[in-house]
Amino acid sequence: MDFTKLARKYQTPLYVYDFDYIRERFDSVKEAFRARKSLVCYALKANSNLSVLKHLATLGAGCDCVSAGEVKRALLAGVAKYKIIFSGVGKDDGEIEFALKEDILMLNIESEAELKRVEKIAENLKVTARISIRVNPDVDAKTHPYISTGLKKNKFGVDINTAKKLYIYCKNSPFLEPIGIHCHIGSQILDIAPYRDATAVTAELLRSLKALEIDIKFFDVGGGVGIRYKDEVTIEPYNFAQAVLANLSGTDVTIVCELGRFLVGNSGYLLTKVLYEKHNGERRFVIVDAAMNDLIRPSLYDAYHEIEAVDKNGGGTLADVVGPICESGDFLAKDVILPPLEHGDLLVVKSAGAYGFSMSSNYNSRLRAAEVAVESGKERLIRRREEFEDLVRLETEYLEGADEENR
Numbered sequence: 001m002d003f004t005k006l007a008r009k010y011q012t013p014l015y016v017y018d019f020d021y022i023r024e025r026f027d028s029v030k031e032a033f034r035a036r037k038s039l040v041c042y043a044l045k046a047n048s049n050l051s052v053l054k055h056l057a058t059l060g061a062g063c064d065c066v067s068a069g070e071v072k073r074a075l076l077a078g079v080a081k082y083k084i085i086f087s088g089v090g091k092d093d094g095e096i097e098f099a100l101k102e103d104i105l106m107l108n109i110e111s112e113a114e115l116k117r118v119e120k121i122a123e124n125l126k127v128t129a130r131i132s133i134r135v136n137p138d139v140d141a142k143t144h145p146y147i148s149t150g151l152k153k154n155k156f157g158v159d160i161n162t163a164k165k166l167y168i169y170c171k172n173s174p175f176l177e178p179i180g181i182h183c184h185i186g187s188q189i190l191d192i193a194p195y196r197d198a199t200a201v202t203a204e205l206l207r208s209l210k211a212l213e214i215d216i217k218f219f220d221v222g223g224g225v226g227i228r229y230k231d232e233v234t235i236e237p238y239n240f241a242q243a244v245l246a247n248l249s250g251t252d253v254t255i256v257c258e259l260g261r262f263l264v265g266n267s268g269y270l271l272t273k274v275l276y277e278k279h280n281g282e283r284r285f286v287i288v289d290a291a292m293n294d295l296i297r298p299s300l301y302d303a304y305h306e307i308e309a310v311d312k313n314g315g316g317t318l319a320d321v322v323g324p325i326c327e328s329g330d331f332l333a334k335d336v337i338l339p340p341l342e343h344g345d346l347l348v349v350k351s352a353g354a355y356g357f358s359m360s361s362n363y364n365s366r367l368r369a370a371e372v373a374v375e376s377g378k379e380r381l382i383r384r385r386e387e388f389e390d391l392v393r394l395e396t397e398y399l400e401g402a403d404e405e406n407r
């Protein structure tokens, strides 16, 4: 990929996504589940750009959404409504109503209170809500505490006994149709054992529901398959599928998975230009034009992203790569080896395709970066760079006493 050309054409900071890579990743997962009926969903919170969604929808992906806004994005991008799942612990009435009216595949329920709410709203709308229940299997995904979701102490899902009780409740309600079992144990998981353990728990539930004549059609194993940021040994899709399927022999369910990071993480690059170099005592700082508002993962999770100087020879000295934001937590990398750099030199931050732009903000009134897709050697803009007017549009009309000229 010609980063220099892209940076010249679209300026920096700039997100670039390799759409061919996304296709390969999607196909590899689909292939791994070939022996079964499967629905490979994309967890769109990882990167919700409409063109990314459309690309995945064209490949056949479904979508796992966690807000009405995400459901709307999926629909807008052309994802079939019967492939859309709505998860999340805190859906409000408006979101539930919207999802029921749109008739998406299912709502993924995370508590008894939510189930009752969905029932009530479905009754008002005179529809039957297709639901799955998110089971918290109490297994340790051994990942960062902020992205671990499958432990009793996390806010997600319900324990196995509560789940069973809720399925029985659904069976007796004319407004609820339980069609799925769901579980998602965390993110950036690098070991298949937690998947095997979690599906063992949910597969047992599946069998006991069958005995109660509750017919579950979708077995959703969640997402969370990790990627290589540095030197991690990751899970192959085939092994992921095998771990999941190991507990499902003799069942006739459609396997659903919801991968975010795995599909898009390594497809993305954040291009940024060097503004200044400075030394404070012993420490060398490379100040660049991208910041924590563009990529918050290093600040938020202490995440590592490989950073390389484009068109420079290797070697160099240790440096912290920091942004212009007025926070000491504003860094993209600490203690990386970089060659001597000058104003205008280009750096590339790798593996920035997931939880990069989608977690970006306008903090410090910074304009969000443009996004570009590269496919079959051709690039195209998929989100234009924000302008100052975008930033203040929702405020200017409320500005008292400002003369027209300045609006």
Ligand SMILES: *Cc1c(COP(=O)(O)O)cnc(C)c1O
Binding pocket: 043, 045, 046, 064, 066, 087, 088, 184, 186, 187, 188, 222, 223, 224, 225, 258, 259, 260, 261, 262, 354
């Ligand atoms: C975030 C999330 C995912 C995707 O996680 P990744 O680590 O990006 O694969 C899948 N399912 C649910 C319910 C999620 O909240």
